[in-house]
Amino acid sequence: MDKEQMKKKILEVLERRQTGVLATVKQNKPHSRYMTFFHDELTFYTPTSIETHKAEEIEENPNIHALVGYEGEGYGDPYLEIEGTSTIQDDKELKEKFWSEQMSHYFEGPNDPNYVLLEIKPSLIRLMNSEEKEPQVLEL
Numbered sequence: 443m444d445k446e447q448m449k450k451k452i453l454e455v456l457e458r459r460q461t462g463v464l465a466t467v468k469q470n471k472p473h474s475r476y477m478t479f480f481h482d483e484l485t486f487y488t489p490t491s492i493e494t495h496k497a498e499e500i501e502e503n504p505n506i507h508a509l510v511g512y513e514g515e516g517y518g519d520p521y522l523e524i525e526g527t528s529t530i531q532d533d534k535e536l537k538e539k540f541w542s543e544q545m546s547h548y549f550e551g552p553n554d555p556n557y558v559l560l561e562i563k564p565s566l567i568r569l570m571n572s573e574e575k576e577p578q579v580l581e582l
Contacts, residue, residue: 464506486508486524504527524567528562531561
């Protein structure tokens with residue numbers, strides 16, 4: 443599968459499912475939690491509060507691992523394994539772009555000073571359980 447086909451397949455998985463697991467590093471050990479992921483091409487964003495442990499963990503160690511796309515239907519569901527680095531984004535335009543009313547449970551609105559986005563820049567994305575027998579790897 444060439445790079446453009448691979449990118450298309452990755453984006454198809456992202457369009458079907460936005461929930462996944464984000465792992466950060468805390469005291470040199472993985473720390474995982476469920477998150478909602480948005481994307482702009484192959485840059486990922488996940489909303490959070492600046493007051494959370496994950497924001498603190500990202501500031502201390504930007505390395506992340508994420509699993510996105512598994513639908514829970516069975517063994518063959520396609521999903522992504524994402525390795526990369528994350529930074530905290532407080533950009534007003536990005537926060538408005540990815541704001542959802544579902545987040546109003548946690549934040550007053552896109553201008554809430556505690557609302558930030560974790561921006562994830564992948565270095566590697568594995569497409570798992572695709573039509574191919576082996577995982578497909580896209581290095582960025």
